Amino acid sequence: MMSDTTTLKSSELLGAITAAKENLGFTLLLDITAVDNLHKSHPPFTRFELVYILRHSEFKKTLIYKVAVEDPEIGVVSISSLFASAEWAEREVYDQYGIHFQGHKMLKRVLNHNEFVGHPLRKDYEITKGQYCTTSQDLMDEMRPLLDDRNLDMNKDDLMIVNLGPSHPASHGTIRTLAALDGEKIVAAASEIGYLHRGFEKSCENHNYNQIIPYTDRLNYCSAIMNNIAFAKTVEDMLDVTLPDRGIFIRIIVAELSRVIDHLVCLAAGLLDMGGQTNYWYLYNPRDNAYDFLSKLTGARLTNSYMRIGGMTHDLYDGWESDLDDVLTKIDFGISESLKMITHNRIYNDRIQNVSPVSAAQAIDYGFTGPNLRASGVPYDVRFANPYYYYDTFDFDMVIGSVGDTYDRMMVRFDEMNESLKIIRQAVKRIPDGPVNVDDRRITMPEKSCVYGGIEGMMNQFKLVIDGVKVPEGEFYGSFEAANGELGFYIVSDGSGTPYKVKVRPPSFYHMSAYPKIIENYQVADAIMTLGSLNIIAGEMDR
Amino acid sequence: MDVSNTHLLDEAVVTTKIDAVINWGREASLWPFVFGTACCAIEFMSTAASRYDISRFGAEVLRFSPRHADLLVVAGTISYKQAPILKQIYDQMPEPKWVVAVGACASTGGFYDNYTTLQGIDEIVPVDVYVAGCPPRPEAIIDAILDIQRQLKREPSFKVRNTDYKGKLDDV
Numbered sequence: 064m065m066s067d068t069t070t071l072k073s074s075e076l077l078g079a080i081t082a083a084k085e086n087l088g089f090t091l092l093l094d095i096t097a098v099d100n101l102h103k104s105h106p107p108f109t110r111f112e113l114v115y116i117l118r119h120s121e122f123k124k125t126l127i128y129k130v131a132v133e134d135p136e137i138g139v140v141s142i143s144s145l146f147a148s149a150e151w152a153e154r155e156v157y158d159q160y161g162i163h164f165q166g167h168k169m170l171k172r173v174l175n176h177n178e179f180v181g182h183p184l185r186k187d188y189e190i191t192k193g194q195y196c197t198t199s200q201d202l203m204d205e206m207r208p209l210l211d212d213r214n215l216d217m218n219k220d221d222l223m224i225v226n227l228g229p230s231h232p233a234s235h236g237t238i239r240t241l242a243a244l245d246g247e248k249i250v251a252a253a254s255e256i257g258y259l260h261r262g263f264e265k266s267c268e269n270h271n272y273n274q275i276i277p278y279t280d281r282l283n284y285c286s287a288i289m290n291n292i293a294f295a296k297t298v299e300d301m302l303d304v305t306l307p308d309r310g311i312f313i314r315i316i317v318a319e320l321s322r323v324i325d326h327l328v329c330l331a332a333g334l335l336d337m338g339g340q341t342n343y344w345y346l347y348n349p350r351d352n353a354y355d356f357l358s359k360l361t362g363a364r365l366t367n368s369y370m371r372i373g374g375m376t377h378d379l380y381d382g383w384e385s386d387l388d389d390v391l392t393k394i395d396f397g398i399s400e401s402l403k404m405i406t407h408n409r410i411y412n413d414r415i416q417n418v419s420p421v422s423a424a425q426a427i428d429y430g431f432t433g434p435n436l437r438a439s440g441v442p443y444d445v446r447f448a449n450p451y452y453y454y455d456t457f458d459f460d461m462v463i464g465s466v467g468d469t470y471d472r473m474m475v476r477f478d479e480m481n482e483s484l485k486i487i488r489q490a491v492k493r494i495p496d497g498p499v500n501v502d503d504r505r506i507t508m509p510e511k512s513c514v515y516g517g518i519e520g521m522m523n524q525f526k527l528v529i530d531g532v533k534v535p536e537g538e539f540y541g542s543f544e545a546a547n548g549e550l551g552f553y554i555v556s557d558g559s560g561t562p563y564k565v566k567v568r569p570p571s572f573y574h575m576s577a578y579p580k581i582i583e584n585y586q587v588a589d590a591i592m593t594l595g596s597l598n599i600i601a602g603e604m605d606r
Numbered sequence: 607m608d609v610s611n612t613h614l615l616d617e618a619v620v621t622t623k624i625d626a627v628i629n630w631g632r633e634a635s636l637w638p639f640v641f642g643t644a645c646c647a648i649e650f651m652s653t654a655a656s657r658y659d660i661s662r663f664g665a666e667v668l669r670f671s672p673r674h675a676d677l678l679v680v681a682g683t684i685s686y687k688q689a690p691i692l693k694q695i696y697d698q699m700p701e702p703k704w705v706v707a708v709g710a711c712a713s714t715g716g717f718y719d720n721y722t723t724l725q726g727i728d729e730i731v732p733v734d735v736y737v738a739g740c741p742p743r744p745e746a747i748i749d750a751i752l753d754i755q756r757q758l759k760r761e762p763s764f765k766v767r768n769t770d771y772k773g774k775l776d777d778v
Contacts (some may be wrong), residue, residue, distance in 0.1 A: 175722070176687035183721050190720050196686045197775060229688065230641060230695055232670040237643050237688070258688045259643055262720035277717070284645035328648065347655045354652070364652075365645055365741055602644055 068127040068538070073139045076130050080115065080142050089117040089126050091427050092142075093542075095152040096566040097132070097160040098555055101186040103563070111135055111162055114553065115142075116540055116568070120427075122448040125540060138163030141170075148430030151576040159184035159264075169205060174257040174605060183265055190265050202226075202241040205253035210243060213251060220245060225587065229258045233336045233591040237601035240579060240590070247586045252579035256572075256605055263606040267565035271531025272298050272372050275565070280366040282567065282603040286325035286546045288317045288357075290603075291370035296451070297541030297552040298372050301534050302506060310374050310499040311452050315490045316387070317357075317369065319483040323394060324353045325546035325598075326434075326476040333473060333595030334405070337414060342401045349397040352390045359386065372532045373507040374500030384491060391484055398480055415469040419581045419593040426467060429580075430573035433548025435597055438475045439467030445544035459485050469589070472596035506532050531560025540568075547571055547598055571597075571604035628763035632676075633755045634664030639675035639699065641692060643682030646709040646741040650681045653744040665751050672698040677754060678731070679747075683711035684724045693775045696731045701766045704758065706750045707733045710740040730775045732768040 071079050083089040093116040100110050111132040118125055130139060141164035143149040153164045154173040161182035164170055172179060176196040181188055206224070215222060223244045228234030237258040243251040263282065267275050279294045280287040292314050299305065306314070331346035354364040360380060361367040369375055405411040421431070426439040436443055444461050446454040462478040464471030500507045504523050513520030536558040542551040548570030555564040574597045582590040642650055653660050660666050669675040672695045684692055696705070707727050710716030713736040715725035727733060734757060735750045761767070 176685075188721070193686055193721050193723070193725070195774060196690055198690055199687075230670075230691055258685060258691075259683060260685055260687065260722045261644075261683055261718045262722040265720055266718070281645055284648055328651070332651075344656050347651065348657065351652060351655065351657050364743060365649060 067124075068129060070129045070131070073130050073132060076113075076128070077140045077142065079128060080117075081145060083117055083126060083128075084145055087126075088120045089124075090120040091118040091122075091432075092116075092146040092148045092152070092430055093118050093125070093549065093551060094553065094566065094568040095149060095156055096553060097156050097162055097184075098564055099160060099184065099186045103557065107131070109133055111160060113139060113156065113162065114538075114566075116551070116553065122443045122445075125542075127540060132162055135160070135162045138165060140165050141167040143167055146430070147425075147428045147580075148573050148576065151572065152430075155572075158182070161185065168208070171204075172257075174260040176257070183262070188265075190262070190269055200255070202239075202253050202255055206241055206243060206251060209251040209253060215243070215250060217243075222250065227587070227590075229255075233594060237605065238575065238594070238599060240582075242582075242587065242590070244587065247588075249582055249585060249587065249590060252582055252590075254575060254579045256575055256601075259601040259605040261602075261606065263567065264565055267562055269561070271560040272534065272562065273527075273531060275562070276370060276372075277366065277368045280368055282569070282606065283325070283545065283547060283550075283571075283600045284365060284602050285328045285600060286321035287366050288361075288369050289321045289325075289543070289545045290550065291368065292318050293541070293543035293545060293550045294552055295370040295372050296543060297539065297554060298532070298534060299501075300541050301537065301539045301554060301556060302373075302532070304373060304501045304503060304506065306374060306501060307498045308495045309378070309497045310501075312490050312494040313375065313379060313499060314370070315452055315454075316487055316494070317360075319486045319490070320353060320357075320387075320390075322483045322546045323480045323487075324350045326480050327394070327397070329595070329598040330401070330473060330476055333592065333598075334401070334411075336591055336595045337411070339405065339411065342404060345397045345400045345404075349390070349394040352393045356383075356386050356390045359383075371500075371507065373503065378499050387487070387491065391487060394480070394484065398477065402477065412470070415473065415589075415592050415596070417466070418469040418589045419585055421467040421577070421581055423467070425577075429577035431548070431577070432570050432573070433544070433546070434462075434475045434479060435467075435472055435548065435570075435574055437462060438464035438471035440465055445542055445549055449542075451543075454486075457486050457489050459483075459489075469592050469596040476598075533558065533560050534562070542568070545570065547574070547600060547603070550603070567603065567606055569603040569606060571599045571601075575599050575604055625761075625763045629759050629761070632758055632763070635667075636665045636677045636704075636751065636754065637667045637669050637675045638665055638677040638679045638751075639669050639672050639695065641678060641680045641682075641695060643684065643688065644711065646681035646712070649741040649744060650679065650708065650747060653747045658744040658748060660748065660751070663748060663751055663755070672696075673700065675699055676703050677751075678703060678705045679708060680705065680712045680727050681708040681741075681747075683716070683718060684727050685722045686724055687722075689724050689730055690775060692727065693730050693773065702758075702761075702763075703767070704734045704754050705731055706735045706737065706747075706754065708737045708747055708750070709742055710738065713738070716740060730773040732771040732773075 098112045109131040113130040115128040158172040177200045228239040239255040242249045279290040282290045331343045334342035361369040459482045509520040514524045534556040540553045551568030553566040557563040707713045737750045
C-alpha cells in the first residue's frame with residue numbers, strides 16, 4: 064500500500080490537515096496516535112510525536128503526518144472540528160499519553176477509569192502498576208453540555224435520564240450509554256467505553272512479535288484468526304517477505320471463514336435482541352460446526368493463534384476439504400433458513416428500516432469502515448481498493464447498502480457471508496501444493512529434526528524464541544479488511560525482536576464513537592437494534 | 607414394590623430434612639446472571655445454544671437482573687474500571703448466591719498481567735468455582751455448574767454464605 068509520511072511542526076498541523084482534507088481529498092481520518100521517544104537510542108528532538116493517519120476519498124492512498132510535540136501540557140490544536148472521528152481519537156491520545164489538544168470540547172479519559180493517575184502508554188509508566196477504581200462516573204459532565212446545545216432543561220422539558228449498561232444484556236457487557244429521554248424518544252446520549260481495556264498496546268511493547276499473536280486473537284474474539292493474519296501480514300510487510308502461495312490460500316480460506324462466523328454471531332445476537340430467537344439457533348449452530356473444523360485444524364475453538372510471523376503453525380490436515388465442505392453446507396442452510404423467516408417478515412422490516420440512517424458523508428466523517436460504511440453506500444473494501452493475497456483474482460462482489468440504516472447494516476452482513484462463501488469455494492479449488500511458511504531462518508522456526516539433530520538448528524530455534532523475529536527499524540501502517548472494517552496496525556520498530564510501539568486501528572472504536580449521535584431522535588428499543596447492527600466488539604474497541 | 611400402583615404414596619408420610627428438600631429443588635433451578643464481558647461470553651453463548659444446551663442441567667433461565675439470579679457467572683476479563691460494577695451486581699443478588707469465575711482472566715487476570723486488569727475477581731467477590739481455559743470449552747462451563755450443584759447439596763439451605771469474606775472494594 065502506498066503511504067507518504069510527512070513531518071510537520073505543531074504550528075503547521077491544522078493548516079496541513081485542512082489542506083489535505085479540502086484540497087488533496089484525504090477525507091477519512093483513520094487514526095491518531097502518539098509515540099513516546101523516551102527509550103529510543105537516538106532520540107529525536109522532542110519526546111512525544113503525534114501520528115495522524117488519513118485515507119484518500121478513493122481509498123487507495125494513505126497519508127501519514129508526524130507532528131513533534133514540544134510540550135505535552137500545551138499540546139497541539141485539536142482537529143475535532145474537521146473530523147468527527149478525531150473527537151474520541153484525541154481523547155484516547157490524551158488518556159494514554161497525556162498530550163493536550165487545544166480547543167477539544169470534552170478532553171477527558173476514554174479508556175482508563177476516572178480515578179486513574181498518570182498516562183499508561185508513556186514509557187516510564189510501569190506495565191504492572193494497576194490502580195483500583197472505586198466508583199463509576201455519572202457522565203452528567205458529558206450530558207449537560209449536550210442538553211444545553213439543544214436548549215433542553217431536565218425539569219422544564221420533563222426529561223428522564225436512563226442509564227443503559229455496562230451490565231445490560233444488549234450492551235454486550237461492556238458498553239455504557241446514558242440517554243436523556245423525552246417520553247420514549249432519545250433526545251441526547253453519551254457513551255462510555257473502556258470497560259474492557261486490557262492494555263493490548265502496552266503488552267505489545269513487552270512481548271516479541273510472535274508472542275503478540277495470542278493477544279491479537281482477543282481483539283475481535285468473534286473472528287480471531289483474522290486479527291492474527293492482519294498482524295502477521297503487517298509485520299511480514301515490514302520484513303518485506305511474502306508467504307508461499309499455499310500459505311496465502313490457507314490464510315484466505317480461514318480469514319473468509321472467520322468473516323462468516325463473525326457476521327453469524329453479530330446477526331444471531333442482533334435478531335435475538337429483537338426477539339427472533341429461532342434465528343439465533345439457525346445462525347449460531349453453524350458457528351459451532353465451524354468451531355469443529357477450526358479446533359481440528361488449530362486445536363482451539365475460539366482463540367486459535369494459528370498464524371505466525373512468516374506463516375502459520377502447520378499445514379491443513381488430511382481430509383480438510385470434506386470437513387470444510389460440510390461446514391459450508393451447514394452455514395448455507397442456516398443463512399437460508401434465517402432469511403426465510405425474516406425477508407418478508409413485517410416485524411423485522413418495520414422494526415429496523417429507516418432506523419438510525421447514516422449518510423455516506425456522515426459515515427466517512429465518523430470514520431466508519433467495513434460493512435457499516437458499505438451499508439451507507441460507500442464502495443470501500445480494502446480487498447478491492449488495495450488488493451492483497453490475490454483477492455483481485457477471485458470472483459466476488461462488494462455488497463453495498465443504500466441508506467445506511469439498521470436494516471442495511473444487517474442485510475449487508477447477510478450478503479457478505481454469501482460472498483465470503485464464494486471466495487472460500489474458489490480458494491479450495493485453486494489451492495496449490497507446496498510449503499506454507501517463508502523459508503527464511505531469521506523468521507520461521509527450523510524443522511524439529513534439525514532442532515534435535517544439530518547444533519545450528521537448536522541455536523536457530525533458541526534465538527528465535529528468546530530474541531524473536533528481528534524487524535528492521537522503521538514505522539509502518541498496514542491495513543486489512545477484517546470482519547468489522549479496516550483493521551490497521553501502526554508498528555514502530557527499533558530493530559529488535561520486540562516492537563517499540565504497536566497501535567491498533569480498531570474499526571469498532573470509531574463505530575462506537577458515532578453511536579450516541581446516531582441514536583438521537585429514535586426510541587430506546589431502536590437504539591438496542593442499532594447497537595447490535597453496528598457489531599461493536601469490545602475487545603478491539605477497548606483493546 | 608409395585609410401582610405401577612400410582613396411589614401407593616397417597617397416604618404415605620415421608621420424613622426427610624428440610625435442607626435436603628430445598629437443596630434438591632435448588633440444584634436443578636439455578637438462575638444464572640451472566641456477567642459476560644469478553645471472549646468467554648462468546649463461549650457461554652455456545653453453552654446456551656442447542657448443541658451444549660445448558661437447560662439439560664436446569665440452568666437455562668438466564669437473568670439479566672441480579673435480583674432474579676442466584677448464580678453469578680463471570681465470563682471475561684474484569685478490568686479495574688469494571689470492578690466496582692461487578693461488585694455492585696454481586697451485592698444486589700439475594701442470598702444464597704454462588705459465583706463462577708469462567709476462564710483465566712476472571713480467575714487470575716490471565717495473561718493480562720498489566721495496569722488495566724484485575725488480577726482475579728476473588729479480590730473483590732468470593733468465588734466458588736474457578737474454570738480454567740482461555741476461553742474454557744462449553745463442557746468446562748457445564749462442569750462448573752455441576753460442581754456448584756454438588757457444593758450446594760452439602761450446605762445448609764438457610765445460610766448467608768461467605769460472611770467472613772473481605773474484598774478490596776468492601777470498605778470504600
